[in-house]
Amino acid sequence: MSASTSRRWRAAALIALTVVATAMTLTDLQWDGRTLVSVAFHLLVPGCAVVSWRKLDDPLTEVTLGVALSIAIGTGVALAMIAIDRWEPAVAQVGLAVASTPLLVPQVRGTDHGAGDDAVDDADDDADGADDSGDADDEAGTSR
Numbered sequence: 001m002s003a004s005t006s007r008r009w010r011a012a013a014l015i016a017l018t019v020v021a022t023a024m025t026l027t028d029l030q031w032d033g034r035t036l037v038s039v040a041f042h043l044l045v046p047g048c049a050v051v052s053w054r055k056l057d058d059p060l061t062e063v064t065l066g067v068a069l070s071i072a073i074g075t076g077v078a079l080a081m082i083a084i085d086r087w088e089p090a091v092a093q094v095g096l097a098v099a100s101t102p103l104l105v106p107q108v109r110g111t112d113h114g115a116g117d118d119a120v121d122d123a124d125d126d127a128d129g130a131d132d133s134g135d136a137d138d139e140a141g142t143s144r
Contacts, residue, residue, distance in 0.1 A: 003055075003057075003059075004110070006059060007052060007055070007107055008107060008108055008110060010048070010052070010059070010063075011052065011104045011105075011107035011108045012108050014044060014045050014048055014049065014100075014104055015101060015104050015105070015108065017037070017040060017041055017044065017045060018041065018045050018097045018100060018101055018104075020037055021037050021038055021040075021041035021045075021093065021097065022093065022094055022097040024037060024038070025038075025090050025093050025094060026090075026094065038093070041093070041096075041097075042070060042074050042093075042096075043067050043070050043071070044063075044066065044067065044070060045070065045096065045097070045100050046069070046070045046073040046074070046096050046099070046100050047065070047066040047067060047068065047069030047070030047071070047072070047073060048062070048063060048066030048067075048069075048070065049066075049100040049101075049103040049104050050066070050069055050103060051065045051066040051069055052066065052103075052104075052107060053103065053107075073096070074096075077092050077095075077096065078092075
C-alpha cells in the first residue's frame with residue numbers, strides 16, 4: 001500500500017471515529033464503549049489531523065506526534081474551560097470535531113497539498129530558476 005493510500009485510510013478512520021464520538025456526545029448515548037471511543041477520539045483526532053499535513057515519511061512518527069499534539073490540544077482546551085469557569089466537555093468535544101474534520105476531508109479526497117508535497121516543492125524550485133544549494137559559487141571556482 002502506498003503512503004498516500006495509507007494516509008487516506010488513516011484520515012477516513014479518523015473521520016469515522018469523529019462521527020461516532022460526536023454522535024454519542026450529541027445524543028448522550030450511554031453504553032460501555034463510550035469511554036473508549038471518547039478517549040480514542042481525544043488521543044488521536046485533533047493532533048493527527050494537524051500533523052498529517054506535514055506528510056512525514058514514517059507513519060509511526062506521524063501518529064506519535066499526533067498523539068502528543070492531541071494531548072497538548074486537549075490540555076489547552078481544558079485549561080481554557082477552567083480559566084473561563086465554564087466546564088463543558090461535550091461542547092469541547094464537538095468543537096474539536098468541528099475544527100478537525102475540515103483538516104481530514106481533503107486528505108480522504110486526495111486533494112491535500114501539505115508541506116511535504118513533492119509537486120509543490122518542485123514547482124517552487126522551478127519558479128525562481130535559481131540554484132539554492134549554495135554550491136554554485138564553489139563550482140565556478142569563485143570563493144569568498
